[in-house]
Amino acid sequence: MENDISGNGRRNFVKSGATALVGGALLAGLPIDAFGMQPQKEIRIGLVGCGGRGTGAAHEALKTSSAVKLVALGEVFEDRLNSAYQNLKNTYGSQVEVPDSNKFIGFDAYQKVIDSCDVVLLATPPPFRPLHLEAAVKADKHVFIEKPLFVDIPGYYKIMEANDLAKQKNLNLGVGLQLRYETGYQKMKAQIDDGMIGDITSLDVYYNVGAPKIHPRQPGQTEMNYQVRNWRYFTWLWGGQLAGQTIHQIDLINWFMNDYPMVAKGLGGRQSFNGPDQGNTYDHHYAEYEYSHKIKLHVQSKTMDNTWNKVGFHIQGTKGYANEKSEIYNSANEPIWRYRDQEETVGPTQKCQSDFIKSIIEKRPLNQVDYGAKSTLTTVIGRMAIHSGQIITVEEALKSTRSILPKEFSWDADTPSVPGPDGNYSIPVPGKTKVL
Structure with a gap:
């Protein structure tokens, strides 16, 4: 293999x-x-x-x-x-x-x-x-x-x-x-590949949205049943926001770069999530990825209500930049290319x-599994870096045998995380949590 x-x-x-x-x-x-x-x-x-x-x-x-x-x-x-x-x-x-x-x-x-x-x-x-x-x-x-x-x-x-x-x-x-099937992005990639923005120097991704829906606990409901109903609030079920949502923009950047990051570091936590109803996932994340030639991708994502939202990206080059609106600007911040097709339905x-x-x-x-798996792996090493507070490389991650899943899938099976005496779940702590 x-x-x-x-x-x-x-x-x-x-x-x-x-x-x-x-x-x-x-x-x-x-x-x-x-x-x-x-x-x-x-x-x-x-x-x-x-x-x-x-x-x-x-x-x-x-x-x-x-x-x-x-x-x-x-x-x-x-x-x-x-x-x-x-x-x-x-x-x-x-x-x-x-x-x-x-x-x-x-x-x-x-x-x-x-x-x-x-x-x-x-x-x-x-x-x-x-x-x-x-x-x-x-x-x-x-x-x-x-x-x-x-x-x-x-x-x-x-x-x-x-x-x-x-x-x-x-x-x-x-x-x-x-x-990858968005026509504007396909045409913009061709312009970037032809050098319209020069050499890429840095990249930014945003996936800032509101909190997922909560399904209240029901009488007699097993822990597994509750967690699967609320899967976006449990790391083993969602993989965290980088995997569950931000992967779309991360995959797009990997495609534009014709490359995959080999190193991740980051930070995050829970600032608006609290109590047992919101499981054990973080509500905000920042990851810094490094491609070959030391080019860096900066990713910010959050699931917080009543805060500013943005889903998109910014690709900075030596001659200009491109964004999620299928627009390209020169270094003087003047628009030089954009894709618009009002008839595309x-x-x-x-x-x-x-x-x-x-x-x-x-x-x-x-x-499409070859690139799908590699972009998913990008999100996994990002989550590992954020939860552990350590620098995580693809090379060392691929040596890991640590599973975050339960030993079996059934309604009565033990879940990887269970509520403590106060009803709350254990939260990853950078510097203490082991991920490899």
Whole structure:
């Protein structure tokens, strides 16, 4: 298994991947039926994880072609499964053919979905992703995997092993890092690659938003059930905000850089989160990443209500800079390029899913796990650095065998973090918390 992400191999991989993506993605959002390319047989898909993102992924898959049929749903919460089913059935009618016998509830629902379809959409919280991908690939299924791909280093290795097997079996693997499909960013990357802003000198990423929804604890609810309901408040379930949200902008910067950071340091904490209802995640993060040639990426993200919000990025070069609005300015702060297409109605999330479905219909190879895993690894070393207060390198991180997951997945299983006598959870303490 190849795990090296340093040197020329790393840069050459990203350049070749970027070229292939730009070539195929510009029309990916349009319905395939519009091109007279209706496939000869149905594409039978199953959805594992019926929350908002999973329901959205199913919408986008069904919209791609009328030959796509949703035939199975899997969830740990019945109310979410029923809500997703009704939403999708109301919208797509006969394209949604999920009998009660194909509505699976429980931690083993993923395997039953895999056994019932040809193509699997994985959209559960991320710690389940490595196990689910492994099972789907062993069953010879094409798979769309939501981001992030894992939350710890053992998860990274399981994902990469499944990826190697998928390549051997010629299975297509798509990843939900859709900003690479944004037309403005594709065209802006071409301008940056051609030298419009000169040599890149520094980078900034922002993901400053409000706090996730809290689902109050219910009478008789097990600790595992409570934590899974509130997964964005627990590190083992979310991977922290860098992995759960900021990964979109971090992945975009990795793509622009044709590179991946090899070193991370940072700081963070809880300033607005408090009490047992908000688990053990930090509510603010700062990470400083270092690419080759000592170029640094500065990442700030927070989940605080009633504070200033910004989601975006800034790429500084010797001749000017670029930003998340697909704008480029010169060193005198004068606009010199921008992308605007008022007629473009298909967003990058639809394009990303459509490209995956089309790749299966057209029998065109597609594998996005290589860059998806490396960008996820970027977020993991950032979280490690923030929680420990130490400088973390990719090299030393990849030697770690430390898992942050429970030993088993069941409603009665022990969780990695449990409430103390006061009801609060243990919070990572820089300088004391061990991450490797």
